Amino acid sequence: MTIKTELQVSLDERSYPIYIGSGLLGDAALYRPFIAGKRVMIVSNDTVAPLYLALLESALSDYEVSSVILPDGEQFKTLDTVNRIFDDLLKGRFDRQSTLIALGGGVVGDMTGFAAACYQRGIAFIQVPTTLLSQVDSSVGGKTGVNHPLGKNMIGAFYQPRSVVADTRTLSTLDDRQLSAGLAEIIKYGLINDIEFLQWLENNMPALVARDEEALAWAIERSCKDKADIVAQDEKESGVRALLNLGHTFGHAIEAGAGYGVWLHGEAVGAGMLMAAEFSQQLGMLTSADVERVQVLIDAAGLPIQPPAFTAEAYLDLMSVDKKAINGRIRLVLLKALGDAQVVADYPYEQLQNYLQKFS
Amino acid sequence: MTIKTELQVSLDERSYPIYIGSGLLGDAALYRPFIAGKRVMIVSNDTVAPLYLALLESALSDYEVSSVILPDGEQFKTLDTVNRIFDDLLKGRFDRQSTLIALGGGVVGDMTGFAAACYQRGIAFIQVPTTLLSQVDSSVGGKTGVNHPLGKNMIGAFYQPRSVVADTRTLSTLDDRQLSAGLAEIIKYGLINDIEFLQWLENNMPALVARDEEALAWAIERSCKDKADIVAQDEKESGVRALLNLGHTFGHAIEAGAGYGVWLHGEAVGAGMLMAAEFSQQLGMLTSADVERVQVLIDAAGLPIQPPAFTAEAYLDLMSVDKKAINGRIRLVLLKALGDAQVVADYPYEQLQNYLQKFS
Numbered sequence: 265m266t267i268k269t270e271l272q273v274s275l276d277e278r279s280y281p282i283y284i285g286s287g288l289l290g291d292a293a294l295y296r297p298f299i300a301g302k303r304v305m306i307v308s309n310d311t312v313a314p315l316y317l318a319l320l321e322s323a324l325s326d327y328e329v330s331s332v333i334l335p336d337g338e339q340f341k342t343l344d345t346v347n348r349i350f351d352d353l354l355k356g357r358f359d360r361q362s363t364l365i366a367l368g369g370g371v372v373g374d375m376t377g378f379a380a381a382c383y384q385r386g387i388a389f390i391q392v393p394t395t396l397l398s399q400v401d402s403s404v405g406g407k408t409g410v411n412h413p414l415g416k417n418m419i420g421a422f423y424q425p426r427s428v429v430a431d432t433r434t435l436s437t438l439d440d441r442q443l444s445a446g447l448a449e450i451i452k453y454g455l456i457n458d459i460e461f462l463q464w465l466e467n468n469m470p471a472l473v474a475r476d477e478e479a480l481a482w483a484i485e486r487s488c489k490d491k492a493d494i495v496a497q498d499e500k501e502s503g504v505r506a507l508l509n510l511g512h513t514f515g516h517a518i519e520a521g522a523g524y525g526v527w528l529h530g531e532a533v534g535a536g537m538l539m540a541a542e543f544s545q546q547l548g549m550l551t552s553a554d555v556e557r558v559q560v561l562i563d564a565a566g567l568p569i570q571p572p573a574f575t576a577e578a579y580l581d582l583m584s585v586d587k588k589a590i591n592g593r594i595r596l597v598l599l600k601a602l603g604d605a606q607v608v609a610d611y612p613y614e615q616l617q618n619y620l621q622k623f624s
Numbered sequence: 625m626t627i628k629t630e631l632q633v634s635l636d637e638r639s640y641p642i643y644i645g646s647g648l649l650g651d652a653a654l655y656r657p658f659i660a661g662k663r664v665m666i667v668s669n670d671t672v673a674p675l676y677l678a679l680l681e682s683a684l685s686d687y688e689v690s691s692v693i694l695p696d697g698e699q700f701k702t703l704d705t706v707n708r709i710f711d712d713l714l715k716g717r718f719d720r721q722s723t724l725i726a727l728g729g730g731v732v733g734d735m736t737g738f739a740a741a742c743y744q745r746g747i748a749f750i751q752v753p754t755t756l757l758s759q760v761d762s763s764v765g766g767k768t769g770v771n772h773p774l775g776k777n778m779i780g781a782f783y784q785p786r787s788v789v790a791d792t793r794t795l796s797t798l799d800d801r802q803l804s805a806g807l808a809e810i811i812k813y814g815l816i817n818d819i820e821f822l823q824w825l826e827n828n829m830p831a832l833v834a835r836d837e838e839a840l841a842w843a844i845e846r847s848c849k850d851k852a853d854i855v856a857q858d859e860k861e862s863g864v865r866a867l868l869n870l871g872h873t874f875g876h877a878i879e880a881g882a883g884y885g886v887w888l889h890g891e892a893v894g895a896g897m898l899m900a901a902e903f904s905q906q907l908g909m910l911t912s913a914d915v916e917r918v919q920v921l922i923d924a925a926g927l928p929i930q931p932p933a934f935t936a937e938a939y940l941d942l943m944s945v946d947k948k949a950i951n952g953r954i955r956l957v958l959l960k961a962l963g964d965a966q967v968v969a970d971y972p973y974e975q976l977q978n979y980l981q982k983f984s
Contacts, residue, residue, distance in 0.1 A: 354774035385780045414714035420745045585717055
C-alpha cells in the first residue's frame, strides 16, 4: 500500500506543503526544494533520534548535516532547552542560510520552530512530525514556543515551516497513550466545524485505535485540511482561529495544575473538550445526548474522561492565566452544537464556578 | 524653542510614526492612540528610570501601569534578562492586550521589543529612546533581540513598535561617551548614501558635540528618514538593508573581542567604519583624502579612532561569526565613494588578513 497526499497551507508568500503518507521520511526529494543553504541542523529528542535520525540523515546526504538531541518530555519545553539549540548553532557557526529540521513530536517542533524564528532573527525550518498529535496539530499553523513555570506556551512566535513531512509509518512506534493523545486533537476538528468528519470518527475509531494506516492517513489529511482552512482565514488568531482552542483552556489548567508532563497535552485536551461540552450543556447550548456522544468518542479513543480533582478556585486560577483571557475575563470555546464551536465570554461567572466545583 | 516633527515609517500594516522633539516624553497624546488595552508595562534600566520614569508614568495616568527596572549595560542584554520581563508579565497576569513601553537606550529597546515579540506570541510595544544612538538607530527598523556569549544580536526577531517618541531633552542627561556613540551612527547614514548630510555633519559637528538641541533634532530626523527609506525597501534585510551594517562587522569584532560593555556599540561602529574606509582604500575604492575625511569626522565626534590590538586571526575569527557571513564567507559593507556604500564579498581574503595585521 502506498499513500501519499500533498496538502497546501495557503498563507501568501509563507504558503507551504504538507506531505502525508507512508514511508516518506527517507525521501530526499521531499526536503531538497525547502532547504535554504548547504547546512542543516536536525533537532530531535532521545526517544525519536534512535529510531529515525539515521534514516533522515541518509536522505540528506547532499548536505552538511549536524544534529542536537534534546531530552524527551513537555517538562523540557523551556527557554533553557531552546538556548541549547542556539549554543550548538553558534558553536557550529551556522549562518542565516542554514536550515533547522524538527524530527519528533510537538515539543520538538514547537522548540525548533521557535529557535528558527529567533536565530539570527529567522532562518528556514522544516517539520518532520513523528507523533499523531504533531502531525495533525503542530504541522499546521506556525505556532512555536516554550512554556514558562507560570503558563503554557507563554513565550513564542508565529513562524511558518517551509514544508512538513508527515510519515504515517512513524506512528507504528508510538505508544498507546501518545496515539490516543493525537486522536483527541483529531476529534477536536470534528467537534469544531466538521460534523461529517465527527460521524466518520464515530464509525472508524476502532480502526484508528488499531493503527490502520489507511484510516490514520485519511484522518490526518482531513484534520490538517480543517485546520489549514481556519489558519488561512486568521493566521495570527484575532478571530476564527480561536476556535482551535476548544478544550484548551480547561486542558491547560489540567496540564499546569498536575505539573507539565504528568498529563499529555492531548489527554488534557480530550478531558478539556468534555468539560467544554458539559459546560455548554449547563448553559443550554448542548443536549445531554450530545455530551454523551462526546464522552463515548473520547473514551473510545482511549483517553481519560475524568479531570483531576482540583478545587474550583484552583481551576479558575489556572485558567485565568491562559492566553485566551482578555482583560482578565476567561473566554471559552464552547459548543453551540456538535460541529459548531464558538467563543463565549458573556456567560455568568458563577455558573463556571459551580460547574467546576464538581471536580474538587 | 519648540521642536516637534513627525516621521512615518512605511511598512504596510506595520507602519508607525516617530515623534522627534523637545519635551515630548510627558505628552500623553503621543501614547494614547498606540496603547492596546488598559495595562502597560514600562521596561527601563536603573540609570534611566530615576530620571524619566515618573514623568512617563504621569503621562500614562489613564492606564494601569507597572514597571520593570533592569540593570544598565550591554552585558545584561541576554536571554536571562528578557526572561525577567516575562516573569514580571506572567506574575502580573498581563494578557495579550497589554502594551510594553521601552524607556531607555538601545539595550532596553532591543530587549523590550524582543519580549513584546515573544510574549504570548506578540503584544504591542512603544519605543521611548533616551539616548542619541537609540533615537537614530533602534527607533527605526524593528530589529530586536539579545546577545549570546558567542555573538552579538544572535537571538531576536523583526518586530515593529506601534510608535516611537524621541525626546531630545533626554539627551541633556547623556554622558559624553554616549553622545559620541550616537554621533557614530549618524555619520554612518551620511557615509552610506547621503553625501549632502555628510557635508552638513562636517560643518555642524561642533554644534552637535555642544548639544545644540536644534542641530541634534535635525540630525536625528535626517538619520531616521535615511534609515526609514532603506528599511521600507527591505524590511527583512535580504538586500539593500545590509548597507546599514557599514562598520558593524569590524565593530562587532571589536565589541565581542574586548568583552561586551568595554567598547560602546557606537564607539565600535565608529572605529569599524574607519576600518571599512581604510580597507576600501586598499581595494582601490576610496582615495586617501576620502579616508582622511572619515577619520577627521569620527575624531571630531569625540570617538576613538584606534581599534584594539587583536591579532589578524582574532579579528577574522570574531568577524566570521557575524550574521553578515554567508556560507562562511565574510561579506563586508565597503565604500565605493563617500556617500556610496556597497556589499562586497569577492575581495581577496589575504588582503583582509594583511590589512588586519597592522593592529596586532
